[in-house]
Amino acid sequence: MKNRMTRRAMLSLTAAGAALALTACGGNVGGSSDASSAEFPNGPVTLTVGQAPGGSTDLIARAAAEGMAESLGVSMPVVNKPGANGALATQEVAAMAPDGQNLILLNASLITITPLAVSEDEVVSLDDLDVLMGLSQDDYVMVASTESGVKNLDDIKNSDKKLSFGTTGVGTGSQLAQELLMAQANIDGTTVPFDSGSPALTAVMGDQVQVSTVQLGEAKPQIDAGTVTPIVVFSKDRNEFLPDVPTAIESGYEVPVSQYRAIAAPKGLNDAAKEKLVTSIQDAVATDTYKDFNKQNMLSPHEVSGEEVVTEWNELAAKYKELTEEHKISLAGK
Amino acid sequence: MEFFGPVLDGFNVVLDPTNLLYCLLGVVVGMLIGVLPGLGPAATIAILLPMTYGVEPVTAIIMLAGIFYGAQYGGTITSVLLRLPGEASSVVTVFDGYVMAKQGRAGTALGIAAIGSFFGATVSIIGLTFLAPLVASFALDFGPPEYTALAMLGILLVATISGGTKIKAIIAAAVGLFLATVGRDGFTGAERFTFGNLSLADGIDFVPIAMGLFGVGEILYNLEERHRVATAPMKVSNVWPKGKDIKEASGAIGRGSVLGFFLGILPGGGATIASLASYAMEKKTAKDPSRFGKGAIEGVAGPESANNAAATSSFIPLLTLGIPANATMAIIFGALLIQGITPGPQLISNDPELFWGVVNSMYIGNILLLIMSIPLIGVFVRILRIRAAILAPITALITMLGAYTIRNSMFDVLLVVIFGAIGYLMKKFGFEPGPLVLAFVLGSLLESNLRRSLLVLEGDPTGFFTRPISATLLVLFVVVAVWPMIKSVIDKRKSGSLAALATQEKEKENA
Numbered sequence: 001m002k003n004r005m006t007r008r009a010m011l012s013l014t015a016a017g018a019a020l021a022l023t024a025c026g027g028n029v030g031g032s033s034d035a036s037s038a039e040f041p042n043g044p045v046t047l048t049v050g051q052a053p054g055g056s057t058d059l060i061a062r063a064a065a066e067g068m069a070e071s072l073g074v075s076m077p078v079v080n081k082p083g084a085n086g087a088l089a090t091q092e093v094a095a096m097a098p099d100g101q102n103l104i105l106l107n108a109s110l111i112t113i114t115p116l117a118v119s120e121d122e123v124v125s126l127d128d129l130d131v132l133m134g135l136s137q138d139d140y141v142m143v144a145s146t147e148s149g150v151k152n153l154d155d156i157k158n159s160d161k162k163l164s165f166g167t168t169g170v171g172t173g174s175q176l177a178q179e180l181l182m183a184q185a186n187i188d189g190t191t192v193p194f195d196s197g198s199p200a201l202t203a204v205m206g207d208q209v210q211v212s213t214v215q216l217g218e219a220k221p222q223i224d225a226g227t228v229t230p231i232v233v234f235s236k237d238r239n240e241f242l243p244d245v246p247t248a249i250e251s252g253y254e255v256p257v258s259q260y261r262a263i264a265a266p267k268g269l270n271d272a273a274k275e276k277l278v279t280s281i282q283d284a285v286a287t288d289t290y291k292d293f294n295k296q297n298m299l300s301p302h303e304v305s306g307e308e309v310v311t312e313w314n315e316l317a318a319k320y321k322e323l324t325e326e327h328k329i330s331l332a333g334k
Numbered sequence: 335m336e337f338f339g340p341v342l343d344g345f346n347v348v349l350d351p352t353n354l355l356y357c358l359l360g361v362v363v364g365m366l367i368g369v370l371p372g373l374g375p376a377a378t379i380a381i382l383l384p385m386t387y388g389v390e391p392v393t394a395i396i397m398l399a400g401i402f403y404g405a406q407y408g409g410t411i412t413s414v415l416l417r418l419p420g421e422a423s424s425v426v427t428v429f430d431g432y433v434m435a436k437q438g439r440a441g442t443a444l445g446i447a448a449i450g451s452f453f454g455a456t457v458s459i460i461g462l463t464f465l466a467p468l469v470a471s472f473a474l475d476f477g478p479p480e481y482t483a484l485a486m487l488g489i490l491l492v493a494t495i496s497g498g499t500k501i502k503a504i505i506a507a508a509v510g511l512f513l514a515t516v517g518r519d520g521f522t523g524a525e526r527f528t529f530g531n532l533s534l535a536d537g538i539d540f541v542p543i544a545m546g547l548f549g550v551g552e553i554l555y556n557l558e559e560r561h562r563v564a565t566a567p568m569k570v571s572n573v574w575p576k577g578k579d580i581k582e583a584s585g586a587i588g589r590g591s592v593l594g595f596f597l598g599i600l601p602g603g604g605a606t607i608a609s610l611a612s613y614a615m616e617k618k619t620a621k622d623p624s625r626f627g628k629g630a631i632e633g634v635a636g637p638e639s640a641n642n643a644a645a646t647s648s649f650i651p652l653l654t655l656g657i658p659a660n661a662t663m664a665i666i667f668g669a670l671l672i673q674g675i676t677p678g679p680q681l682i683s684n685d686p687e688l689f690w691g692v693v694n695s696m697y698i699g700n701i702l703l704l705i706m707s708i709p710l711i712g713v714f715v716r717i718l719r720i721r722a723a724i725l726a727p728i729t730a731l732i733t734m735l736g737a738y739t740i741r742n743s744m745f746d747v748l749l750v751v752i753f754g755a756i757g758y759l760m761k762k763f764g765f766e767p768g769p770l771v772l773a774f775v776l777g778s779l780l781e782s783n784l785r786r787s788l789l790v791l792e793g794d795p796t797g798f799f800t801r802p803i804s805a806t807l808l809v810l811f812v813v814v815a816v817w818p819m820i821k822s823v824i825d826k827r828k829s830g831s832l833a834a835l836a837t838q839e840k841e842k843e844n845a
Contacts (some may be wrong), residue, residue: 052376052661053380053661053665054376054379054661054665054668055664058380062380066384079742080377080741080742081743082536082741083532083533083536083741084518084532085535087532087535088743091532118523119525121530122532122535162792164789164790169520170518170522170523171523191789192786192789193520195520195782198601198657199602201657202474202651202657205655205657206475206476206477208477220676221656221678221679222656222678224678225678225679225680227678293672296672296674331523332524
């Protein structure tokens with residue numbers, strides 16, 4: 001009996017401790033919120049990510065949220081809701097109240113490329129969202145295994161053997177970029193989809209496939225170590241982190257494929273809240289921590305306004321559609 | 335001396351008080367989140383990442399690594415006490431571990447698991463110290479055909495290790511394989527069995543299935559049982575593994591550790607197959623295989639050694655090649671980048687202090703875990719003294735929470751309820767959930783790698799046999815598949831005269 005009593009006492013102690021900790025936290029971060037509840041921000045602002053924790057999208061969200069939280073003066077938890085390439089999280093946030101308390105980190109590929117691979121009723125549109133600001137551009141690079149002896153695009157085109165080409169999955173920029181290049185350069189190869197970037201890169205390192213297209217941040221350590229050979233990057237201009245590697249465009253192919261990321265809120269946000277949020281993003285991207293983060297992850301800043309993001313992404317979506325139709329490419333398998 | 339210089343410097347790094355403190359912090363956090371199924375090390379590390387920005391890179395990674403392998407220790411506790419395997423690699427621990435708990439030997443099961451985990455991890459760290467660069471290329475030699483063969487072998491083992499009738503195990507495994515096909519097809523983008531529901535687009539996660547079938551299913555079944563007969567509360571004699579137990583389990587621990595070390599190097603699925611293979615191996619080599627599933631101590635010791643060894647050796651591809659072998663390693667990869675260190679083939683030569691600091695911290699971390707878990711076992715087994723009316727709802731709550739934290743989605747909670755009902759019915763009709771869950775995990779590995787292989791091999795299946803590793807695995811597959819038939823033939827003849835058997839065998843040898 002005595003034993004039970006002590007246990008109960010300990011339980012209530014722990015509970016009290018937890019409650020205390022919670023209040024302490026609330027006092028710390030909630031500062032301005034009790035002054036007027038109508039004012040934004042009213043408590044923590046949640047940034048939802050449609051990808052699993054640890055991926056590049058998630059890391060970008062966390063880096064941005066850190067600076068935004070400081071600027072807004074409230075905490076900014078990042079919540080991962082992976083599913084359907086981010087469509088699930090995007091639809092969920094788009095349906096929330098447009099009070100600025102819930103934001104979503106968007107991948108451009110969800111708007112520009114995924115619609116080419118999935119059925120129409122799963123397509124996510126920017127119309128339901130207020131895009132606040134663009135963040136960065138993440139380039140794709142095509143790499144070849146050292147064992148294959150392939151050094152450049154001409155080697156691939158003139159290969160006697162039929163080569164295998166790894167992608168990071170169906171409906172990704174990796175697949176689109178590679179398919180467009182293969183179609184335009186008349187390369188006859190087998191496309192092999194992997195589940196994500198890391199296995200696609202591992203497969204090239206072991207010469208399981210001879211070529212893969214992956215995101216630069218993932219491939220850079222291997223390129224530096226000489227375990228894979230960079231062939232082309234798919235951005236419009238040469239990438240600042242790989243100045244010696246040609247772009248597909250300068251080699252004469254029309255493959256303007258990169259990944260872009262932006263932060264958005266549900267449609268109908270009032271101007272005051274929107275302004276505050278945009279300012280907080282601007283503050284966040286101006287910090288040295290965030291700038292270093294971009295460099296370490298090989299991300300090129302592309303900090304454009306929300307309106308520009310919408311225009312650019314819609315243009316890209318149209319462009320990709322046109323290109324895939326022109327070259328008779330289907331991302332949904334052959 | 336050239337080799338040992340940096341290794342010893344690494345110990346200096348670990349013994350720095352700050353690093354020791356972070357190591358302790360890491361393993362404690364790891365053990366705690368390991369107890370809660372669902373909230374895995376990957377998510378925890380992602381959340382705690384900002385904490386590491388201000389410290390030295392080696393300190394940061396020591397802590398994050400501690401979370402990862404600490405979680406492996408914690409996961410055993412719920413598997414044994416509550417029948418809740420938080421990860422695919424601890425599913426087989428449930429088979430004998432939970433039975434042992436029911437027999438009042440929870441302390442023995444947890445004790446031997448802790449000892450096995452410690453031993454497995456230590457073997458793996460020693461392997462990591464001496465063999466890392468040599469065995470790292472093993473990960474690269476595994477292409478789609480090899481994974482296909484490995485997954486096939488794994489699924490075959492699933493059918494052989496089950497305790498119930500073979501036909502029911504195969505039915506359950508088939509359902510598991512079917513469930514693995516749910517979701518958007520990774521090759522064509524086509525929706526399969528999703529009924530237009532985006533929540534199913536990525537398929538079903540392991541956790542809701544395991545939590546539902548094992549955890550909730552068991553709770554529902556027990557509720558019914560209690561209405562029928564007044565069951566005595568579970569006996570809890572707080573026994574430590576005795577000398578006899580340890581002797582019985584030592585072979586299993588040794589074999590599991592080696593198996594785990596090698597399979598853990600493989601990105602994707604290595605740890606699960608290691609624990610599965612270890613269990614199968616113990617059951618096959620045991621003098622009396624019928625003890626398995628009824629509280630055989632080797633059935634806990636082997637797989638637990640294997641999954642901890644595998645967890646440790648999964649650092650090899652990351653630290654020597656720059657390949658993250660699983661989601662947790664991917665986040666540690668990101669953490670290294672943030673610290674300005676590029677994980678890649680040059681890590682050992684560029685940052686020997688970091689490499690050896692992290693490797694050596696694992697020796698310390700595992701000792702800490704062993705010291706912590708032994709007294710904690712005494713605390714944890716008392717959970718079983720709690721009356722079912724109180725324990726059952728708490729267990730149900732843990733399963734729901736666990737499922738929710740995976741993707742922050744209520745849909746997954748609903749799935750737990752659905753699979754709970756299925757688990758109840760399965761138990762009622764004598765189907766084991768183990769084969770279903772394991773086949774589910776291996777099913778997607780098999781399907782995607784088979785299709786990938788056929789793409790790489792241009793549709794030519796002979797390619798599976800011309801590659802040495804996949805050929806070896808397939809031969810092993812055939813041996814495991816055919817052996818029971820041969821054995822039953824031999825057994826039948828044994829009932830004839832012994833002399834006849836001897837000639838038979840001689841003939842076989844000659845042939």
